Amino acid sequence: MDSLLIAIVSGLVGLLLGVAGMHAFRVSELQRAAGIDVDEPTMPAGATEVLASLGLAYIVVDTVDGVVRANPAAYAFGLVRGHTVVHQELLALTARVRADGVIIDQDRELPRGLQGESSIVVHLRVAPLGDEYILVLAEDRTEFSRTEAVRNDFVANVSHELKTPVGAISLLTETIEDAADDEVAIRRFAQRLQLESVRLAALVQDIIELSRVQGKNVVHAGLPVDLDEVISEAVDRSRLPAEAKDITIRVGGSLPRWVHGDHDQLTMAFRNLIDNAVRYSPEGTRVGVGLSSRDGIAQVTITDQGIGISPEDQERIFERFYRVDAARSRQTGGTGLGLSIVKHVITNHGGEVSLWSQQGKGSTFTVRIPELEEGQEPGEPEDGAPADDVGPRSDHVQSDRARAGEGGTE
Structure with missing residues (x-):
């Protein structure tokens, strides 16, 4: 009995000693940890x-x-x-x-x-x-890479587009030289030479216009512009081709407020749209230009009765050098840059251009541009009506662009 009691007491004492030892070890570890300096990651002096x-x-x-x-x-x-x-x-x-x-x-x-x-x-x-x-x-470098890719693509496209008229002019020149004794052939080749020269001039001019549009900051360099006056000028410049095809352009409505932008760029854009409508409309039809204003937005719609554009082509119609019908474009003198110029001009003015079209029923291009606030338009009479308001107009009008294809869609 005594030996059992001694064994129990010895076990308890051993347990107590074990607990005490573990506690002492824990305290020692904590004390050692407290004495160690753990440095946070540091940067070289001045690097931050x-x-x-x-x-x-x-x-x-x-x-x-x-x-x-x-x-x-x-x-x-x-x-x-x-x-x-x-x-x-x-x-x-x-x-x-x-x-x-x-x-x-x-x-x-x-x-x-x-x-x-x-x-x-x-x-x-x-x-x-x-x-x-x-x-x-x-x-x-995302934007830089995108711009560089667009520029490289543009240069490649321009080179390709220039090859056709330049090559044709070179070939026709050689042909005329070989047919020096054939007056009929010389006359025919000379007419073709003139056509290719006009096409080349149109392409170069559109490239210059596109470059000018892309290089000008309309936000900083723009002025108040009367869109009624812009449309009137664009329509007036479209006089010759329309009269040649007996096409009537009817302009209805007016724009009571001015917009901030560049008068020449806007005139060029709307002239391109009107020329394009005339070029792809049958003889004896009508092109409509509608003007309206709502909720601070000036809206211009240009509607033709032409051949229309398929849904697949509508998605790419504003791309540079894109042509719905390349063969027809060669006949009409289109360069494929007209709508690209329009897109750039309207975007530069904070606006948007959209297209509705149905094959066989014509097309409608809609341009929407933010208007200036009341009181920002110069030369406005006291009653609030814009100066030089021309109101609804109806004319047989077309473009004085003598060269074929300037500013056309395709």
């Missing part, structure tokens, strides 16, 4: 200030590619999520820099969005930062 002044997206990663620092632009570009670099391409570049110590400059197109539904083109510069970190600088 320099990065903030660059105006670029930046990411700083440590030896295991954990994100130590990243600015809001890096998150906005979708390069970083939480404390993780999103794209494996970036991690591959940081690994190369970490291994070789060589700075890398590259342009990359990276997916953007939670599901990669869009993309962003960035110029990346990846370099060592101190002994522990890798710095990734990213500049958004």
Whole structure:
């Protein structure tokens, strides 16, 4: 009995000693931990200030590619999520820099969005930062890349379009030289030579106009413009071709408020639309120009009774050099830049242009442009009616564009 009691007491004492030892060990560990200084990741002196002044997206990663620092632009570009670099391409570049110590400059197109539904083109510069970190600088080049692609495509298209009239002129010149003794052939070839020269001049002129439209900032350089006057001038300049086809242009309505913009650009745009309507309308038909104003928006509709445009072609009708019917365009002298010019002009004025068309029933182009507020129009009489209000008009009118195809759709 005594031995059992001694065994129990010894067990309790051992248990107490074990608990006491564990407690002492825990206290010791806590004391040791309290005496250790754990440094947060630090950047080289002045690095943060320099990065903030660059105006670029930046990411700083440590030896295991954990994100130590990243600015809001890096998150906005979708390069970083939480404390993780999103794209494996970036991690591959940081690994190369970490291994070789060589700075890398590259342009990359990276997916953007939670599901990669869009993309962003960035110029990346990846370099060592101190002994522990890798710095990734990213500049958004998406718009630059898009513009460069459009420019390259435009140059390629222009080169292709110029080949046809230039080649034809060269060939006709040689043919005329070989047929020096055939007056009938010379006369026929000379007429064709004149046609190709007119087509070449029209194409060059439209390229110049498109370049001028793209290069002018209407927001800063624009002035108040009376659209009634613009339409009247555009219609008047469309006199000759319409009279040649016995086409009537009827203008109805008026625009009580002015718009902010460029008078010459707007005149060119509406002249292109009217010329286009005349060119693709049968003889003896009518082109209607309707003017209206609602909720601070000036609206101009131009309707023809022409051949119409298929739904597939309507989606591409405003593209440069796009032609619904290339053969017909050659006959009518269209350059394929007319509607592209219209689109640029109206967009530059903060407006929009749309198309409704049905094959065999004609087409309607609708232009909508924001109006100026009351009191901003110069030369406005006290009763609020615009100066030089011409009101509804009805004429046999067409374009004085003597050359074939200037400003046409196709």
